[in-house]
Amino acid sequence: MSETSAPFGKVRQFFHWRNSIAWLVLALALLVQLALLNHLQMKEERAALKQFDLLVNTTIEAIQKRMTDHEQILLGAAGLFDAAGDVSREQWREYNDRLQLAERYPGIQGVGFAKALLPSDLEAHVQNVRAEGYSDYDVYPQAADRSLYTPIVFLEPFRDRNLAAFGFDMFSEPVRRQAMLSAAETGKTQITGKVTLRQETHGKVQAGVLMYVPLYSDGEPLTAVTQRLQALKGFVYSPYRLDDLMRGILGAANPNLSLRIYAGDTEQTEQLIFASRDAPMTGQAQYSKELQLGLYGQTWTLRLESRPAFEQFFHTNKGLIAGLGTGLSALLFLLTFSLSLRRRRAEALAQQMTEDIRENKRALQLSEERLSLALKGSNDGLWDMNLDAGTFYASPRAWHMLGYRPGELSSDLKLWERLVVSEDLPQARTQLARTMLSPVDHFTTELRLQHKSGKITPVLIRGYIQRDRNGQPLRISGTSMDLTEHKRIEQMKDEFVSTVSHELRTPLTSISGALGLITGGALGEAPPAIQQMLEIAHRNSLRLGYLINDLLDMEKITAGKMTFDMREHSLRQLLDEALTSNQAFASHFGVSCILRDPINVHVWVDGLRLQQVLSNFLSNAIKYTPEGGQVTLHCSQPNAGHVRISVTDQGPGIPPSFQNRVFEKFAQADASDSRQKGGTGLGLAITKEFIERMGGRVGFDTAEGQGTTFWCELPIVESATVAPDQGQPRLLVIEDEPDTGRLLLLMLRDAGYAVDRVQSLHAARGKLASTRYEAMTLDLHLPDGSGRELIDEVRSNPDTRDLPIIVISAASHFEQNAEDTSITWLHKPISAAQLLIALTDTLEHSRHCR
CATH class of the missing domain: 3.40.50.2300 (Response regulator)
Structure with missing residues (x-):
């Protein structure tokens, strides 16, 4: 009952009247926080509006100033014509080079001159420009109904995009013509509405505008409109790609302000001539202003809006102050409230820590007890090498299996070397060094250790390597298992197999020899029925002999008694011999064997052992190939130093469930009593051992229903050619x-x-x-x-x-x-x-x- 009501008691205590001061402190703190937040919001709003207006004015002033600077450039060019009369192309280029437009006025596309021509002057003008070396020059587009042509004659820099505008008659396009007529009639600088420049030959197409300054013939009256039109000599002008121009005016993109410019007095999408990159959608910005800017006969509508970075800059402190204020208020409340509960909580915490320590101690004791029982049950020893501290520890069982008492030998990191059989020590050191340098954490190995009595004790070592962050070993721990009984049983098994195999071989030789003589007709013709039975008996006696030979070979391999007579052999000769020796077996099954793509190389092998390998491959392929099928023996060279010998059958393939056990001893895909193919399951295991002992490797490729290819790779013997003697060592x-x-x-x-x-x-x-x-x-x-x-x-x-x-x-x-x-x-x-x-x-x- 007390446990159930305890939580409710704590809640009632939390709202007890004795905590009224804490609640009062919380209320006052929250009110002060609310007042501060309101004041901060108003102050930030005023600062944001002021800063936004400053950015807007700065942007407008920059645009106006740059356009005025560009007008001065064109007025200076017009002054060059007024002073020089006729300006040559070279003078125009030198004038523009002096201006250094790319460095001082980034964004300007160029400065050009368009000449005013009557239709009667057009042909002579074209011939004069062509005479300057521009043989392809022409005025375009041409139309018979125009009374005035204004082809572009000069345009610097005269390269890249600007080459596309050479000879273009700007009077042929309505928007350009309107601005040019207005400039010619008023004598003042004019800009066009939104156009697509001739320079848009590649890349993203930008909106464009052009600025025109009219040129008049010297000495002509210019008081009336008709007089100015009659005295018109041409136009000095500049084309602008709006994106490039605005980047030149505004510099790097301002992360706090976005700008849209429309040609006209309204915000029409089709009249949009410039928009900042990643500009927010209209209406989403917190601060926005629309302005109309009059520039040289045109009205631009500018929409300036704040970006999220600008808005966040002025409102970042609001959430922080609210969080800090709320946290401070809660802290004051909790500190006041906790004064009365601090002692009780400290006592409860101390009691809980005591219980945790006791529980951890009990858990540690239980873990140690389980480990001790597990080691006793497995009869394994425990050991630990601390490389950092230079110490070695072994459990009593680890000492007992070698005949020593704990502490009888001095324990150091070199103790294991003193216990290893002396002739095994170099190999054990090499294996340990490779394990330490490799990235593995777990390892298993067998060692022969010296027993106190002098006998040799085989021990299975399993270990775990603890490494630092650089992969260097710090500590090695593991278990040791006495393999004496295991090795004894294994030796008994091998001796039994060897004894039985040898004992069977003697009578089997007599049986096979006798049956061979009888079936060969040495004792006269036998009746057909008896002859058939004798042939069956003779064939199966030979088969039994092969099985016993496999058992003996495996016993020799296991005991390490198998010797290899390694010599240099011609691979082609070995392959031919293998086919010849298996031809009779293939004929019995109605299968043909062929040799394809032989390679004339020499290999360093035991010829008899390789023949046994090839016979295993070929006999298996023949047995699993259907009657009338074909077994192929072929070669390839996967790299310069090895040759691959492959045997391909047309059998059913190897089931996926058996593929991992193909080269295991006594492994058979069909292990049932009713299996159709005989054998001990040792042939491929023996093959693998032989090839690996001769420095090669084996494998297979298979697909169910599509046959199997068994292969082995062997190193090629390179001919040792003697270099010509020229006196060198x-x-x-x-x-x-x-x-x-x-x-x-x-x-x-x-x-x-x-x-x-x-x-x-x-x-x-x-x-x-x-x-x-x-x-x-x-x-x-x-x-x-x-x-x-x-x-x-x-x-x-x-x-x-x-x-x-x-x-x-x-x-x-x-x-x-x-x-x-x-x-x-x-x-x-x-x-x-x-x-x-x-x-x-x-x-x-x-x-x-x-």
């Missing part, structure tokens, strides 16, 4: 990776050395036996052995004992012999400078030692 490059080998060859050849290159130990031994070299580079990991073997052989041979060797390896740690000073160790990747410096130093040291 001769070097030997031993590198199995094609791209790296080519790079080293180019680096050394560019430096002036004669270079031979090989990709295997076998080829290197042959080169060293037949050729004398000044030095050699060596990769430690080669397809047919370790480079360390070659180092030992070179040092034991009196002819090559002092041969300088540069070891180039990706290993992060080298077991370097400090006494052998003729070996230089470089870590991949290397630059040309590193290689050449190391080679120079090594050769120099070798000469001194001799």
